[in-house]
Amino acid sequence: MSKIAATNGIDVTRLVETIEAIRKEPTLGAFTFRAKSSWQDGTHNVGAIAGFDHAGSKDQTRAAAFVLQGDEPPVLLGSNHGPNAVELLLQALAFCYAVGYAANAAARGIEITHMDYEIEGDLDVRPFLGLEGPRPGFTQIRAKGRVASPNATPEQLEDLCRYVQETSPVKDCLANRVPVETTLEVM
């Protein structure tokens, strides 16, 4: 990473080169990401996130899969081996906002010295349990960011927050419909 061009730990020269390369050859923008899960017992599953495809080729940079535990708390019949699925969804939004903010701040020359997010979501489990109630998913998600910068005005930081919301992949997947095709193989 170039020492001169790094802002917020983002190599801005490489960021600009990446954008230019994809602008010239749009197929370089195409990714297919994957996650697997293996059921253990009850509400406990073990997840694995390994390779992904970029422009039709498999990425080879990950020596091993990232392993994640998923479970429910006791009140939802689990044993707290890990967070549950909807908590992981909120975590994904937090990570997405943070990456978008750090990278776009770097591109604008805005230095970040602190950034954290707290995301919360309201969910009624009645539809999941087969009872009448609101939708199965979150009825409302609230995301609160906190950011400190030594060289940007509050207006610049708020403008960036709006831009990040508009371009965030996870925010888009929540705010707008995603086609999900589900198939089952009986072994």
Added chain:
Amino acid sequence: MSKIAATNGIDVTRLVETIEAIRKEPTLGAFTFRAKSSWQDGTHNVGAIAGFDHAGSKDQTRAAAFVLQGDEPPVLLGSNHGPNAVELLLQALAFCYAVGYAANAAARGIEITHMDYEIEGDLDVRPFLGLEGPRPGFTQIRAKGRVASPNATPEQLEDLCRYVQETSPVKDCLANRVPVETTLEVM
């Protein structure tokens, strides 16, 4: 857990009692879940999932927060400290489907001896990078489940798969719009 009533590691007696309790007192269905993230450097963030609220009270069953690493791969300017946000979103769908399937199978007396999911999603990073292209989020998600049961027909297992899709909180958050309110505090 009652040895007699456990199917797929799910305590069916407690499941039925939980459903009856919420049917009588619908406010017991209300949860607020949370995730936090703390920015480290570049595209690297550390997440924490700790307590949640149930029917207005804080759950106390988790002694420590679940800690998650989030990062991008090198091709997206990161260092592979962990999966990225959109991979985590796919993982959340896998966990949600698996919990829904195991629990509802238990409620129907269907024994599961194997269950795994592979989720993949197509995403074009151009909108994230400020270039023209499709939406910022996934344009398509494909979920493939594999299940084995010694006491259910393929038709029963496929019927359950349809039911789980209709009642899955994460599937609902992807297939239908969720209101997301984002605020920023400048420190």
